[in-house]
Amino acid sequence: MRCTILILTCLSVTLLSGCAAPPAPSRSVVPSSRPLEQKVMAQQRQLVDLDATVQQLATALATTQNELTSLRREVSLLKTPLQNEQSVPAVTTTSDTGSRQPSATDTYLQAFSAYTAADYSAATSGFNTFIQRYPRNPYIPNAYFWNGEALLAQNNLEQAVEAFSAVVKEYPEAHKAPDALVKLAQIYAQLGQTSQAQQLLHQLELKYPKSSARKRIPQTLLDTLAQ
Template identity: 40%
Template sequence: MIKACSVTAMALVLSSTGAYAADPVPVIELQVQEGSGSNFSQGSAANGDILQLLEQLQREVQSLRGTVEKQQYQIKKMERDARDRYRDLDRRISAAQQGVAANGPASPAGENTGADTAATGTSAPASSTQVTDVEAYQAAFALVRQKDYAAALSAFDSFIDTYPSSPRLANAYYWLGEVNLAEQNVEPAQQAFQYVLDNFAKHRKAADASYKLGVIYKQLGDAAKAKSYFEQTVAQYPGSSAASLAQDHLK
């Protein structure tokens, strides 16, 4: 007479945060001849191996779940930090527009500050033969940090004329827009942001320029155009700090 021993492995499913699942382990039928001690021992050993394998798989699944949850937490924290930095910058620029002294120097969100900063007291270059485009850009941005906006406008204009092929040209146009906006020069600011959007659509400052155009049109009372630029920012630059701020305006 033959007795059948079966072991069923339940499906192992990760949490909803991961899209991992193991196929159910099929039922394993171990045919054991009654009275055969040797075969029964082999069947028991096989069952033991399967249970041990299942326990090992469960431990690995738990480990993977912990890794996924940890990575998701870190990503969310980075997104929150970036959004907070961008909002802080936006508040400072808005305060400057209203003639209120902002706390601390303004700096571009997520930008390499090494290309945007210079020693305090540096003035804009007067001649392209004396400095590199990096030095000229640093000097112009230093004036923004010092809130010497009139001098900063002149320095960025000079930079754009002197270094038309500089990899920092998009940044220069963007900050030309920001400084003009801070000085209540709405039309030049609008033109500078639009130039970034039209000529440097793939640049990291394009998302910021798109968002700022929405802000300008909102301030001008053109709700339809403001909404259009906010929606464009969200659609074309998803995941950016500018997109997050644009979504706030669309709510």
């Protein structure tokens, strides 16, 4: 009897062990592609930002090169003496030093040198003196233009508009007139008056279609007006 029970018990254990659930198959670990996708997207965003930065630097460089070209042209012209200085003759001062009042050439050069040295306040003062003393001098349009640039550098937009407008209205044949129109358009665009800025560029296209200023309109200005 005991042998029979022992045999049955062994059979039961054997059967139960055979019916046990098979072990779960091991899952192979598949790496998720999400981190890689996120990294790629981050790199794409960085490339877009980098491209925008490059475009901004290119625009700034073009503007700087344009300014440098204008300055070089100005310096080249100044190598020849300014003429027609007789509008207000130089007078001898009564100071102990006996120094004479600077000529038109000296007055203009001092103001222009101050501008190139980024001493915009002194440049404004010098150009105003030149304009007041020598109103018939052929360099008056240039004096108004560079005075406008000096005022613009000081963020004096109202007086800068007056200076550039003087070039456009009073000296439309001056070689600085097209550049003055562009400067006015930039100021009005900065002030949010895009309609006025567009009118000025249209005027530039009509009156000075072959001017270098028309070919050098800053891309930032065009982008602003296109919005």
